Amino acid sequence: MDVSYILDDLNDAQRDAVTADSPGTLVLAGAGSGKTRVLVHRIAWKIKVEGLSPYAIMAVTFTNKAAREMRGRIEELLGGQLHGGMWVGTFHGLAHRLLKAHAADAKLPDNFQILDADDQQRLLKRIHRELNLDDSRWPPRQSQYFINGHKDEGRRSAHIDNPGGDLYLTTMLQVYQRYEQICQQQGVIDFAELLLRALELWRDNPAILEHYQQRFKHVLVDEFQDTNAVQYAWLQILAGKGMPITAVGDDDQSIYGWRGARIENIQQFSKDFADTRIIRLEQNYRSTATILKAANAVIKHNSQRLGKELWTSGEEGEPITLFAAFNEQDEARFISDRIEDLLKEDYRRADIGVLYRSNAQSRTLEEALIRAGLPYRIYGGQRFYDRLEIKNALAYLRLIALRDDDTAVERVINTPTRGIGNRTVETIREYARDHQLSLWRALLAIIEGGGLAARANNALRGFVSLIEDLAQQTADMSLDARVDYVIQHSGLIAFHEKEKGEKAQARVENLQELITAAKSFEPEDEDGDELRQFLDQAALDAGDQQAAEHEDSVQLMTLHSAKGLEFPAVFIAGVEENLFPHKMSIEDPSRLEEERRLAYVGITRAERKLFLSYAESRRLYGQENFNSLSRFVREIPSECIDEVRINNTVSRPTSFASHSASQQRAAESGIVLGQRVLHSIFGAGVVLSFEGQGASARVQVNFEDEGSKWLVLQYANLELLQ
Numbered sequence: 001m002d003v004s005y006i007l008d009d010l011n012d013a014q015r016d017a018v019t020a021d022s023p024g025t026l027v028l029a030g031a032g033s034g035k036t037r038v039l040v041h042r043i044a045w046k047i048k049v050e051g052l053s054p055y056a057i058m059a060v061t062f063t064n065k066a067a068r069e070m071r072g073r074i075e076e077l078l079g080g081q082l083h084g085g086m087w088v089g090t091f092h093g094l095a096h097r098l099l100k101a102h103a104a105d106a107k108l109p110d111n112f113q114i115l116d117a118d119d120q121q122r123l124l125k126r127i128h129r130e131l132n133l134d135d136s137r138w139p140p141r142q143s144q145y146f147i148n149g150h151k152d153e154g155r156r157s158a159h160i161d162n163p164g165g166d167l168y169l170t171t172m173l174q175v176y177q178r179y180e181q182i183c184q185q186q187g188v189i190d191f192a193e194l195l196l197r198a199l200e201l202w203r204d205n206p207a208i209l210e211h212y213q214q215r216f217k218h219v220l221v222d223e224f225q226d227t228n229a230v231q232y233a234w235l236q237i238l239a240g241k242g243m244p245i246t247a248v249g250d251d252d253q254s255i256y257g258w259r260g261a262r263i264e265n266i267q268q269f270s271k272d273f274a275d276t277r278i279i280r281l282e283q284n285y286r287s288t289a290t291i292l293k294a295a296n297a298v299i300k301h302n303s304q305r306l307g308k309e310l311w312t313s314g315e316e317g318e319p320i321t322l323f324a325a326f327n328e329q330d331e332a333r334f335i336s337d338r339i340e341d342l343l344k345e346d347y348r349r350a351d352i353g354v355l356y357r358s359n360a361q362s363r364t365l366e367e368a369l370i371r372a373g374l375p376y377r378i379y380g381g382q383r384f385y386d387r388l389e390i391k392n393a394l395a396y397l398r399l400i401a402l403r404d405d406d407t408a409v410e411r412v413i414n415t416p417t418r419g420i421g422n423r424t425v426e427t428i429r430e431y432a433r434d435h436q437l438s439l440w441r442a443l444l445a446i447i448e449g450g451g452l453a454a455r456a457n458n459a460l461r462g463f464v465s466l467i468e469d470l471a472q473q474t475a476d477m478s479l480d481a482r483v484d485y486v487i488q489h490s491g492l493i494a495f496h497e498k499e500k501g502e503k504a505q506a507r508v509e510n511l512q513e514l515i516t517a518a519k520s521f522e523p524e525d526e527d528g529d530e531l532r533q534f535l536d537q538a539a540l541d542a543g544d545q546q547a548a549e550h551e552d553s554v555q556l557m558t559l560h561s562a563k564g565l566e567f568p569a570v571f572i573a574g575v576e577e578n579l580f581p582h583k584m585s586i587e588d589p590s591r592l593e594e595e596r597r598l599a600y601v602g603i604t605r606a607e608r609k610l611f612l613s614y615a616e617s618r619r620l621y622g623q624e625n626f627n628s629l630s631r632f633v634r635e636i637p638s639e640c641i642d643e644v645r646i647n648n649t650v651s652r653p654t655s656f657a658s659h660s661a662s663q664q665r666a667a668e669s670g671i672v673l674g675q676r677v678l679h680s681i682f683g684a685g686v687v688l689s690f691e692g693q694g695a696s697a698r699v700q701v702n703f704e705d706e707g708s709k710w711l712v713l714q715y716a717n718l719e720l721l722q
């Protein structure tokens, strides 16, 4: 049987890695050097040449999508279907499979259910109520963060030392214990529990462990640098006593430290797994020489590295485009314009990845893509207007506009919690049904009727007066001030601010981003109700499923979700200090290094074209920021970069045409975005933005000495500079 084709498309080092017969094999290599490809070919080699049954192989990937792709590639190489025998999946997926097979031994009912993050939070809320913990002082999300953090490290409540005297720890432990109890009673398990329970299953049941130790003849792990403590222990308990194991990874791409991943596992590997051979791959097959040079130059600035070099025999390629936008709108327009250019060449939409550091950045980008009629999908995340916190905020705004909006009432009647329980809500629903009323009218009638317990009645009254107050207080405000007022006074911001963890912070950021959306909203009908038009637009954006599900779509995602993927063309938006690197990471050297690894991951996703963009002024999270160019871009050798500026009108003739009417009118007065101007008092500056028209036209100028100011164009007497 000729099996040489399995090695055909591999270089020497890759072949070595595919055919190595050492018990432990660690492939340590940079981005795009073929680590994932090696895993696929190694599995095919094991089956075809060494005669292992697919049943004896377990392969761990980072996402379910990667697992499906891996299975497909192996089947291609083998020329046949694998069927169910081989275990390929994520750590979570495999743990789930294991627990289903041994539910009773894992002390779970056969039909145990998985709790997702939202379910988990709802359950914790109930526990807090039961323990009489006030949500404002003890936000359920804080408990969630506490519990998941400990579980990721393998600690149950019983493992945590509490010498007493610390109210925080004592309370958290009380919640953790009660949570464990209820989960156990109900037969539900959360994500971290899947892993921990699978580890304990093996640890506490030697016979079961032995069964798997006999079954599996080889374990393979991709993206090894991002395994956490429990995942590592799980591999160790299975394969630590001589089962052959292959891990591939790149210390320079470890980007989940904030979620418990431990780069140290790479160094630990050769100690814990016998006779490990370390194989390095140094040739990159993904990117042009220019892109690779940029990536290498950036990652060199990290001190904590195992040290690797990457080279390519590929072509030089085009320089990286760096675009200095005036603001985030301008940046988004640049990106959608360039995407349209690429589509005129031989690129498909799916060949294009748009990456960003923070979820909240996607809104402006989504709007530009929608405007340009470009189908897109958000990979591993939700579209802006589909996000829970945004839907909640919009529900308040909808109630201000129309009290009879039942869905909006359902959404926010008890969010943030205000003591209106399910039973009260059910009473309202029934009343509404029986009397053919909207929920709002029903609840007014119920309050008047006085049929409820005093406490419930008061809670309802509180809700009604909140909505009436929001409506009255904001009646004469501008749209963005209205949104700002509503997210503050509804308690939504405070509600999420009190919670801990990345996700909570992202929710606050997203809410603030809604203010930015309102600021830049341009109603079609200038005389119509602006709030209504804004809400309609948001509903349309959210409902634009057609665009979302189009098969050939532009791929939007955070830099974190882009790991392991590749695209012929990549845009990285928002390469600015305080955004990327994130402001929370700038002060801490080890977190800064993690940000730099994220930059390395981002750059190395690109095959042929890379576009970086930053905005001199950015409204994000509802605030105007003036950030300088990211240090990561400054670390790229200048010969790799081609900088484009908007006031280079030769290369940017179309961008002005797509600006709003008022901006065009301002342009007619001789001022364009990016124009340098002189003011008699404030001195020299650059025009950042326009607003309004005729006598009320205003212009925003970033003055060199005085910072940014809005001026009425008519009176500003700006002198145009060259």
Ligand SMILES: Nc1ncnc2c1ncn2[C@@H]1O[C@H](COP(=O)(O)OP(=O)(O)OP(=O)(O)O)[C@@H](O)[C@H]1O
Pocket: 009, 010, 011, 014, 029, 030, 031, 032, 033, 034, 035, 036, 037, 038, 250, 253, 284, 285, 286, 563, 564, 565, 566, 604
């Ligand atoms: N020997 C080779 N000849 C031709 N193409 C190759 C070779 N090795 C890898 N490639 C291609 O290079 C690209 C990168 O490979 P792969 O995704 O396996 O790299 P990786 O090391 O896993 O990258 P990452 O670190 O980003 O996960 C893929 O498109 C792959 O098909």
Ligand SMILES: [Mg+2]
Pocket: 035, 036, 037, 222, 564
């Ligand atoms: Mg890979």
